Amino acid sequence: MTLAFHITGLETPRLTLREPREADFPVMLAFSKSPRAEFVGGAVGRKWIWRGLLANIGHWALRGYGFYSVETRAGEFVGRIGVIFHDQWPEPELAWSLFDGFEGNGYATEAATAAKADYHARISPKPLISMIDVENARSEALALRLGATREKTEVDPEGDYHIYRHPGPEVCA
Numbered sequence: 001m002t003l004a005f006h007i008t009g010l011e012t013p014r015l016t017l018r019e020p021r022e023a024d025f026p027v028m029l030a031f032s033k034s035p036r037a038e039f040v041g042g043a044v045g046r047k048w049i050w051r052g053l054l055a056n057i058g059h060w061a062l063r064g065y066g067f068y069s070v071e072t073r074a075g076e077f078v079g080r081i082g083v084i085f086h087d088q089w090p091e092p093e094l095a096w097s098l099f100d101g102f103e104g105n106g107y108a109t110e111a112a113t114a115a116k117a118d119y120h121a122r123i124s125p126k127p128l129i130s131m132i133d134v135e136n137a138r139s140e141a142l143a144l145r146l147g148a149t150r151e152k153t154e155v156d157p158e159g160d161y162h163i164y165r166h167p168g169p170e171v172c173a
Contacts, residue, residue: 007060010068010114017068017081017111020056024069027077027099028053059084065123067095070111078102081111083119083128092119094128094166096142108142116146120169127168134160 007019029049059066067082079098085091094116096108116128130148132139140150140162148164 005061007068010118012110012114014073015078015107015111015114016071016073017114018071019060020053020067020069020080022053024077025050025053028080030099056080056084065092065119068111068115070107072107076102078107079111081108082115083123089131090163091126091129092124094119094130094146096139103138109145112142112146116166117169125169128166130164130166131161132164134162140164 009019010017056067063085065083067080067084069077070079070081071077077099079096079102081096083092083094085093094112096112098108119128129151130139130143131154132143134153143150143164143166146166148166151163151165153160153162
């Protein structure tokens with residue numbers, strides 16, 4: 001099944017960043033039950049994962065950007081990476097989640113770099129943020145590899161997080 005609107009995909013040397021699909025649901029469901037989901041809300045029920053898939057599609061329809069589904073050239077669905085801006089968030093966020101077994105290959109850096117460049121080219125030149133759980137050292141390391149700097153720490157009833165500011169496109173060019 002295809003979407004009623006078009007999402008232009010992106011290509012990197014090793015990856016395809018494509019539109020979300022219903023076929024992504026089983027992998028997203030498995031991820032939500034894994035320890036890797038700890039910093040993105042933890043294990044949630046099947047209906048919430050389904051709603052998350054639909055919300056991402058709605059985000060694309062409403063804002064013109066969202067999470068890409070990221071695949072290797074061999075077609076392995078390795079994660080979801082893109083720019084999101086939810087209600088009550090301070091600014092658009094460059095965010096990422098890699099699924100079990102795909103970390104440590106540079107996929108997140110490669111896909112996040114492409115998603116960020118696409119956002120800046122199509123949507124806005126304003127710098128993006130990443131909101132990272134204070135316990136999530138791997139995501140902090142990725143933010144630093146992407147050139148982001150820690151701006152502040154927010155205390156939140158749902159969990160404290162650091163806000164990292166990514167350089168704008170004029171710095172990345």
